[in-house]
Amino acid sequence: MRRPGVNDKGSAGAPLPARMPSFSTVALFGATAIVAQVLLLRECLVVVTGNELFIAVFFGCWFLGIAVGAAIGSAWQVRRERLVLLVPAFLLLQAVLLPVLIISLRDVRSRWDLPARELVPFFPLLRMAIEHLCPFSFLTGLTFPMLCRLVAAVEPTMRRAGGRAIGLVYAVESLGSLFGGAAVTFVFAVYCQPLTGAWVLGVLTALNLVWFLTSAGDRPARMSPVAAAVFVGFLVIAASPMRPAVERWSAALRHRAYGTGFEWLAERHTPYQHLALARLDEQYSLLSNGQFVESFPDPYAISQRVHVMMSQCDPARRTANRVLLIGGGESGALRSLLLYPALRIDYVEIDPQVLELVRPYLEEPDQRALENPRVRIFHEDARRFVQRRLAEHGDEKREAGGGRQVGKGEKQGAPDGRYDAVLCNVPDPSTAALNRFYTRDFFEQVRRLLGESGVLVTSINSGVNYFDRELLDYIGSVHEALVQSFGHVLATPGTRAFLFATARDDALTSDIEKLIARFDRRSISDPFFSPLYFHTAYETDQLQLVNRSLHRSLGSTRPNSDLEPVTYLYHLRLWNRFSGARSQRFFALVERYDWRWVMAACALLLAARMVTGRRWPMTSDRAAYRHAAVALLLTGVAGMVASIVLLLLFQNFHGYLYRDVGLLVALFMAGLTLGGLLASRIGRSEKRALLRSIGVCALAFGAFFLVLGILVTCHRAGWLPGKIVGHVGFFYGAMVAAGVLTGAQFPFVGRLAVACGRDLGRAGGALECLDHLGACLGAFLTGIVLIPVSGIAATLGVFTAIEVLAGLSLLRAALATMDEKR
Incomplete structure (x- = not known):
């Protein structure tokens, strides 16, 4: 039996699906978008060797596709009988497209002749993002205005108040995104490979569409065998x-x-x-997100590295009894460290599956080193470990923390729980996750954890005989951070420079004979190392050149820190070398950005709006709609800025964004749902009230940025209010709050569009386009310009000013509308 429907003019028209299948389709539409987003992001990060600079390009291209699709969908006038067929067709196409895109991403480097060991140049990277993200996100944007029209036709109350349909679809879609994000975090990321997640998502999508089509009447039901065939196909692949x-x-x-x-x-x-894990001849290589991390067995190179790192620990001062090793222990470093008599080693590796993966392929001495009672293994983030040890300082009985595997010898070592040396054995700060171990904030925490003559040792890629401006800034930003934290720093020459830092002025030496005597005094017998290697590692002329160049740059190079990760900017410069001349002009413009210009422009625009508000009140329907549309665009930008800032701060403090990105995005979507539902149901639908509501939302977003900026600044200064930033719950709540502020704006502007006489479908698509265009701009600006150049605190200040400007302008327009009515 065919279900009667209502066309755009209110007369009987084409059959419509039932209410529940329609809303389940909207929810699954949102879940599909977020699951696909996270799965594709994780695959892309493997292609670009984990470089989070790509995240900005990823989100920018993703939202660009949605914006273009929504613009076309809003202008596409579809008849009711075709609407019920097109929506399932687009959703089925998305389900089929996702595994195809994942497979294509895995082949992109070999297909485009991009060597696996090299960075992807900027323009090929941009092309990859456009080709593999925009098709899927374009379909997402194209489908949204059609769902708005569909819900308005299905839901009786929506036909009487069409403006609320936009907010309702937005809220239900965000609710689906919430469940999708939770599924990615707690199911797909833990139990499934990405392709398995794509197959499961295809099964659910096809099954739901069978229900949707059979409830829509005879003609749409003819398409249900197609959905059933897709369902069977995905099920066979997933379960066989x-x-x-x-x-x-x-x-x-x-x-x-x-x-x-x-x-x-x-x-x-x-x-x-x-x-x-790969093997070439007798050599094993461990890769993380497509990037080579360690190669083993390589006893000569590992021994040289370890003994150089330990060379500044003077046994005469007993500064080699207790060592913290961060990373690299799985490749042979522990075996070399255990040659030092009476040395106790705490080894920190966040991912327990690293050792599980490589242990069967390690040589027997390395396997024994992992079981040695002088070695304790902690599976937790190294920065969290340092913070925990500082909190437990002086209480050795409480140091059996979460990740410890080996628990023998707990009371050995320095009596106050401090370390004699911290060896930071991690790759270069080319990603946000790695940059955390090269910031002033981390160095200051390590200094508090070291003993009086304790030494921090880290390393970074360098030049042998020459430092150009780009390389000097890159290394100098880390060197400056070390000098500000410790006071005394020594750098070695070579393609990889070792940086030794200590708070004691006489603890470091470059005297080769003294270093050889120090090594001999320890009576270490290592067949893979000769102390004569110190002549190479500390070659006098080159060592003086390196340290002289770095000391000359002191004061002129910005130190790398959590809130101002300038190494991002300097890595962009180095990345620029691989990108050709076309991108050099772009990156030159990026470096010229000054956040103070934006603040001054906002102040001038606000003053001009307040002065000219009475002469040009902008009270017409067209002016009011455009005013609100600009506010929505800015909200899209602000929502993405807030998300990226919170994601980067979360990684800085907790170190496992790869694991929790789905949950954090899901919490943002929960906020979108809550904000969308509240804004769809509260407030009056007259123009003045809606303008006021939109203005209040903008001001609230400005207050959010202001409070967040104050809290992160207090955290950096060590003040009490900033301590809340270190808790996981703060980030969960902040993501929800950012989502509420972003989600509330969309329904208000949608209702205003209808109140100003705009067509429902056109308005929904146009606003979806603006919202995601703003998100696209926010992603590019935040990841490539704002945070690398100005830092997190300045970025928050800029968007405080922008949102306050938008909010006060809208309140001024609402006041003018009220004066006009009087």
């Missing part, structure tokens, strides 16, 4: 031996970029990263 076979085939496509000769032994998606 075809699934692991397709996974192995697609993984082989990714491995082609590394050349021939590699035997790929194991591959895992952990909550923290994508791990892979």
Whole structure:
């Protein structure tokens, strides 16, 4: 029996689906978008070797596709009988497209001849994002205005108040995104490979569309066999031996970029990263997110590295009894460290699956080193470990923390719980996750954890004989942070410079004979190392050149810090070398950005608006709608800025964004849902009241940025209000609050559009376009310009000013509308 429907003019028209299948389709539409977003992001990070600078490009292209699709969808006038068919067709196309895009991403490096060991240049990276993200997000934007029209036709109350349909679809879509984000975090990221998640999502989408089509009447039901066929196809792949076979085939496509000769032994998606282990001849290589991390066995190189790092620990002062090793212990560093008599080692590795993956392939001495009673292994973020040890300072009985595997010898070492040396054995600060171990904030925490003559040792890629401006800034930002934290820093020459830092002025030496005597005094017998290597590591002329160049840059180079991660900017410069001349002009413009210009412009615009408000009140329907549309665009920008800032701060403080990105995005979507529902149901629908509501939302967003900026500044200064920023619950609540402020704006502007005489479908698509265009701009600006150049605190200040300007302008327009009525 066919279900009667209502067309745009209110007369009987084409059949419509039932209410529940329609709303379940909207919710699944939102879940599909967020699951696809996270799965594609994780695959892209493997392609770009974990470089989070790509996140800005990713979100920018994702929201650009949605904006273009929404613009076309709002202008596309679709008849009711075709609408009920097009929506399922687009959703089925998305379900099929997702696994195709994942497989294509795995083959992109070999297909485009991009060597696996090199950075992806900027323009190929942009092309990759456009080709692999925009098709899916375009369909998302194209479908949204059609769902608005569909819900307005299905829901009787929406036909009487069409403006609320936009807010309702927005809220239900965000609710689906919430469940999708939770599914990615707690199910797909833990138990499933990305392709398995895509198959499962396809099964759910096709099954829901079968229900949707059969409830819509005879004609739409004719399409249900197509959805049923897709459902069966995805189910067969997901539940049969075809699934692991397709996974192995697609993984082989990714491995082609590394050349021939590699035997790929194991591959895992952990909550923290994508791990892979390969063998070439007798050499094993461990990869994290596509980036080579360690190669083993390589006893000569590992021994040289360890003994150079330990060379500044003077046994005469007993500064080599207790060592903290951050990273790299799985490749042989522990075996070399255990040659030092009476040395106690705490080894921190956040991901337990790293050792599980490599342990069967380690040489027997390295396996024994992992079981040595002088070694304790902690599986937690190294920065969290340092903070925990500082909190437990002086209480050795409480140091059996969360990740410890080996618990022998707890009371050995320095009596006050301090370390004699901290060896930071991590790759270069080329990503946000790694940059955390090269900031002034981390160095200051380590200094408090070291003993009186304790030494911090880290390293960074360098030049042998020459420092140009780009390389000097890159290394100098870390050197400056070390000098400000410790006071005394010594750098070694070579393609990889070791940086030794201590608070004691006589603790560091470059005297080669003294270093050789110090090594001999320890009576260490290592067949893979000769103390004569110190002549190479500390070559006098080159060492003086390096340290002289770095000391000359003191004061002129900005120190790297959590709130001002300038190494991002300097890494952008180095990345620029791989990008060709076309991008050099762009990055030159990026470096010229000054946040004070934006603040001054906002002040001038606000003053001009207040002065000219009476002469040009902007009270017409067109002016009011445009005013609100600009506010929505700015809200899209602000929502993305808030999200990226909170994600980066979360990673800085907790170190496992890869695991929790789905949950954090889901909490943002929960806020969008709550804000959308509240704004759809509260307030009057007359123009003046809606303008006032939109203005209040903008001011509230400005207050959010202001409070967040104050809290992170207090945290940096060590003041009491800033302590809340270090808690996980703060980030969960802040993401929800940012989502509420972002989500509340959209329904208010949608209701205002209808109150100003705009068509429902056109308005929904146009506003969806503006919202995501703003998010696109926010992603590019935040990740590539604002945070690298100005830092987090200045970025928050800029958007405080922008949102206050928008809010006061809207309140001025609402006041003018009220004066006009009087």
